[in-house]
Amino acid sequence: MAGMNRDARIYLAGHRGLVGGAILRRLQAEGYGNLVTRTSAELDLRDQAAVKAFFEQERPEYVFLAAAKVGGILANSTYPAQFLYDNLMIAANVIHASHKTGVRKLLNLGSSCIYPRLAPQPLREESLLTGPLEDTNRAYAVAKIAAIELCDHYRAQYGDDFISAMPTNLYGPGDNFDLQGSHVLPALMRKIVEAREANAPQVEVWGSGTPLREFLYVDDLADACLFLMQNVSESGPINVGTGKDLAIRELAELIAKEVGYTGQLAFDASKPDGTPRKLMDISHLGKLGWQAETSLQIGIQKTLDWYSSNVSPRIVE
Ligand SMILES: NC(=O)C1=CN([C@@H]2O[C@H](COP(=O)(O)OP(=O)(O)OC[C@H]3O[C@@H](n4cnc5c(N)ncnc54)[C@H](OP(=O)(O)O)[C@@H]3O)[C@@H](O)[C@H]2O)C=CC1
Numbered sequence: 001m002a003g004m005n006r007d008a009r010i011y012l013a014g015h016r017g018l019v020g021g022a023i024l025r026r027l028q029a030e031g032y033g034n035l036v037t038r039t040s041a042e043l044d045l046r047d048q049a050a051v052k053a054f055f056e057q058e059r060p061e062y063v064f065l066a067a068a069k070v071g072g073i074l075a076n077s078t079y080p081a082q083f084l085y086d087n088l089m090i091a092a093n094v095i096h097a098s099h100k101t102g103v104r105k106l107l108n109l110g111s112s113c114i115y116p117r118l119a120p121q122p123l124r125e126e127s128l129l130t131g132p133l134e135d136t137n138r139a140y141a142v143a144k145i146a147a148i149e150l151c152d153h154y155r156a157q158y159g160d161d162f163i164s165a166m167p168t169n170l171y172g173p174g175d176n177f178d179l180q181g182s183h184v185l186p187a188l189m190r191k192i193v194e195a196r197e198a199n200a201p202q203v204e205v206w207g208s209g210t211p212l213r214e215f216l217y218v219d220d221l222a223d224a225c226l227f228l229m230q231n232v233s234e235s236g237p238i239n240v241g242t243g244k245d246l247a248i249r250e251l252a253e254l255i256a257k258e259v260g261y262t263g264q265l266a267f268d269a270s271k272p273d274g275t276p277r278k279l280m281d282i283s284h285l286g287k288l289g290w291q292a293e294t295s296l297q298i299g300i301q302k303t304l305d306w307y308s309s310n311v312s313p314r315i316v317e
C-alpha cells in the first residue's frame with residue numbers, strides 16, 4: 001500500500017460522521033493502530049491557526065478528509081452560506097496544512113453534485129466545469145470543486161500526492177436521521193418506520209417522486225477509500241458509485257417493503273426535486289480495479305437493522 005502500513009500515522013477528519021465512521025471501522029478492523037481523530041468541538045477545521053498547530057504537533061503521514069458541512073436538499077438550499085464557507089475553509093485549511101507538514105498522501109471527499117445539472121448521463125469525470133450547477137446545492141458544490149482544484153494544483157505545483165474521490169449519494173449505519181437536515185434515504189426510513197409504528201395511513205415524500213438517484217452503501221465507500229489510498233495517485237475527481245439508479249418513488253416503495261409498511265405515499269410538491277438525475281459513470285474506477293458489493297436491498301436491510309437497534313440514532317439539524 002504506497003507506504004501506508006499498519007503503523008502509519010493516519011489523521012481521519014470527520015470520524016464521527018457517516019463516512020468517517022465507516023472508514024474508522026474499516027481501518028480498525030484491518031489493524032491500523034496509529035490513528036489520530038478530533039471532534040469538531042476539539043478542533044474546528046475552519047480555524048486556520050488551530051489546524052496549523054494540530055498538524056505541526058500530530059504530524060500525520062496520511063489524511064482522510066471526511067469532515068464537512070453536509071446535509072440533504074433542504075439544508076443545502078436553506079443554509080447555502082454555511083455550506084460554502086465551512087467547506088471552503090475546512091478544505092483549504094486541511095489541504096494547505098497537509099502540504100506544509102509534508103503529508104505523504106491525502107484523500108479528499110467530494111460529491112456527485114459537482115457536475116453540471118444538464119451534463120450527459122452517466123456523469124463522466126470529464127464533465128466537471130462544463131456547465132451550470134444545480135441550484136439547490138450550488139454553494140456546496142462550488143466548495144467541493146474548489147477542494148478538487150486545491151488537490152490538483154498542489155499536486156501540479158508542489159508534487160503533493162493529494163487525490164479526490166466523488167461518491168454518489170451515501171447511506172448506512174451512522175447516518176443523520178434528522179427529518180429536516182438529512183438526505184432522502186435516512187429520512188424516508190425514519191418516516192416509514194414511524195408510520196408503521198403509529199399505524200399512520202400515509203407517509204409524506206418530498207417532491208414529485210420522479211428524480212433519479214444512485215445510492216452507495218457507506219461500508220462500500222470505505223472500501224473504495226482504502227483502495228484509492230493504497231493504489232491510486234492521479235489528479236481530478238474519481239467517481240465512486242454503483243452505476244445503478246432508481247426513482248425516489250421506487251426508493252420509497254423499496255423501503256416500505258423492507259419495513260413492512262402498507263400505507264400510501266403522499267407526494268409533497270411544495271418541496272424541491274433538485275437535479276433530475278445524477279447517475280455516476282463508474283468506468284474509470286472499474287478499470288482501476290474497484291467495484292461496489294452491496295445491493296441496495298441488502299444495504300437498506302443492514303441500515304434498517306442498525307437504525308432499529310440503535311436507541312438514539314444521530315440527529316443533526
Ligand atoms: N452523505 C452523503 O450522502 C455523501 C457524502 N459525501 C461526502 O462525504 C464527506 C463526509 O460526509 P458525511 O459523513 O455524510 O457527513 P456527516 O455530516 O455525517 O459527518 C461530517 C463530519 O464532519 C465533521 N465536521 C463538520 N464540520 C466540522 C468542522 N468545522 N470542524 C471539524 N469537523 C467538522 C463532523 O464532526 P463532529 O461529529 O465531531 O461534529 C461530522 O462528524 C463529505 O465531504 C461529503 O461531501 C459525498 C457524497 C454523498
Ligand SMILES: C[C@H]1O[C@H](OP(=O)(O)OP(=O)(O)OC[C@H]2O[C@@H](n3cnc4c(=O)[nH]c(N)nc43)[C@H](O)[C@@H]2O)[C@@H](O)[C@@H](O)C1=O
Pocket residue numbers: 071072073074076111112113137140141168169170179181182183184185187188204205206207211213248271272273274275
Ligand atoms: C449527496 C447529495 O445530497 C443532496 O442532493 P440530493 O440528492 O438532491 O438530496 P436529498 O437526498 O436530500 O434528496 C434527494 C431527492 O429525494 C427527495 N425526497 C423525498 N422525500 C425526502 C425526504 O424526506 N428528505 C429528503 N432529504 N429528500 C426527500 C428530494 O426532494 C430529492 O428529490 C445535496 O446535499 C448534495 O449536495 C449532495 O451531495
